[in-house]
Amino acid sequence: MVSIMPAYVTVKRLLTSIVFVFVSVQTVQAESFYIADAHTSPAGNGYLLNAEINYPLNARVKEALYNGVPITFVQEIQLIRVYPVLGEWWQWRNNIWSTEIRYVLRYHDLSQQYLLHSMATKTHRNFPTMEGALNAMGEIKDLSLPPQHTLETDNLILRFRSQLDLNALPSPMRPGAFLSSKWDLASDWYEVAWPSN
Template identity: 30%
Template sequence: MGNPAALWSTDSDRDERHGRILLRAYREAMRSKRLILLWLILLHGVLAPRAWSSPYGIFITSAAVMDAGDIKTLSADIDYRFNPSAINALEEGIPLTLLISLKIRDPERLWFQQPIVEDQRHIQLRYQPLAKSFQVADLGSGAVQNFASLATVLDTLSRLRGWKFMGQYALEKNKTYEAMLRFKLDIESLPLPLRLVAYLSPEWHLESEPYQWRVEP
């Protein structure tokens, strides 16, 4: 009848099978060079030691609604401080998208009513490895600018000028409104593997405090 023990898997057999399964799964997951790179960037951002207060973020230093003939435009000055993981991701070809949102409310309205003005812009930072240059693209208008270095990109982005925001014709003259401007890195636009860990890393949560001021058309 043979050896009855042969009908059952030994611990050694099970370990060997489990090892093969794990090895196969590992190889499949690691096939993509880009996936490996993303996880390295990710782990660096999560596991690196942090101070209690992070030096990274987006800081709005000033904002104003300006008259430009028959239209109004928004101007703002911003200080961008990206963490090293975000910069590494950008230089490896992963686009970073900034979400800019503007709201203008009538203080005489109830708090739950819609703002008079509510507009957004999506600005994407890209790196072109072959050309060794950076691009800034307005995803709404399709306009693209090219830059030789990241420093020139951030210097240009630090001065927002001439934003013809939607809804401005609803603003009445001789009336005071409350405006709020906010900038943030759009984590939802990141590739999925990087997005998952970016949610866990405070250094990836680059978002300005709401900048508020009064507007008198």
């Protein structure tokens, strides 16, 4: 016996599938780091970078943090000189400067404080909430870019991103973290516009 499914049942199943895929994509995006705002401003003979990075942590990373695992965050910043070879169709890109800003976030169970350690400045700050620590880490304020590379901003790209450093996790955790999408938290590369003259 051949049964023919009514069209409304097929359409209903199709719409349900589309909604499920949309919600799944939104959930994945909600658990990724993202750059909310970034801009440069002239200062002397160089430029300063100001940015805001949002760090939504999922339940797996929070659980590790609560259990005493230090979590390392890396902010990568690059200056790339673009040389058009065939106009906009083919360009040669040369990374002329890059730096990393590293932070280690820990939860101290006894004091119930979040400890944020800046690897660049070797300073520690305490926060009563995780959100406070993540907000402080996500604020890049007046970061000086190397003036010797920013004298000419035509064909110069400033981009940055942030991600977890899975290699900094304790050895027993690394294989599972590399294989799990729960630990794959990274923002996309964000290109910052230069101020117009």
